[in-house]
Amino acid sequence: MKTERLIPKFVDSVPDELEDGVLYISMEYGTVLHKCCCGCGSEVNTPLSPASWSLKYDGKHITLSPSIGNWSFQCQSHYWIKKNKVVWAEKWTASEIFQVREQDVEDLEEHYDKKRVGKKKKTKRLRKFKFLNWLY
Numbered sequence: 001m002k003t004e005r006l007i008p009k010f011v012d013s014v015p016d017e018l019e020d021g022v023l024y025i026s027m028e029y030g031t032v033l034h035k036c037c038c039g040c041g042s043e044v045n046t047p048l049s050p051a052s053w054s055l056k057y058d059g060k061h062i063t064l065s066p067s068i069g070n071w072s073f074q075c076q077s078h079y080w081i082k083k084n085k086v087v088w089a090e091k092w093t094a095s096e097i098f099q100v101r102e103q104d105v106e107d108l109e110e111h112y113d114k115k116r117v118g119k120k121k122k123t124k125r126l127r128k129f130k131f132l133n134w135l136y
C-alpha cells in the first residue's frame with residue numbers, strides 16, 4: 001500500500017526495524033530514513049548535506065528537498081515529501097521520455113529550418129530587386 005502521509009520522528013539512533021509511514025530524522029547522523037512510500041519495504045536513506053537533501057521543519061511538518069527518486073530500487077518510485085505529505089511524481093515511461101526527446105529534436109530542426117527559409121526568401125527578394133533595377 002502506498003504511504004500518503006509520514007509522521008516525523010526525531011531519533012538519536014537509527015532503529016533496526018523501520019515502521020511504515022514514519023520519517024526518522026537523526027540529527028546526530030545527519031540523515032533521514034523511511035520505508036519506501038510505495039510499500040515495497042525498501043529502506044530509503046536520504047543524507048542531509050548541502051549537496052544532497054535538505055530538511056525543513058516548521059515544528060509539525062517536514063519537507064524534504066529535492067524529490068526522492070528510488071531509481072536503484074525495483075519499484076523506481078519517485079515522490080516529494082512536502083509537509084509530511086507524499087506527493088507522487090508522474091512516472092515517465094520509456095516511450096514518454098523518447099517522445100520528449102523527439103519533440104526536442106523537432107523543435108531544433110524547426111528552428112534551423114526557419115533560419116534557412118528566411119535566408120532563401122531574402123536572396124529571392126534580392127534577385128528580384130536586381131532584375132527590376134536592370135529593367136528600368
Ligand SMILES: [Zn+2]
Pocket residue numbers: 036037038039040041042070073075076077
Ligand atoms: Zn518502493
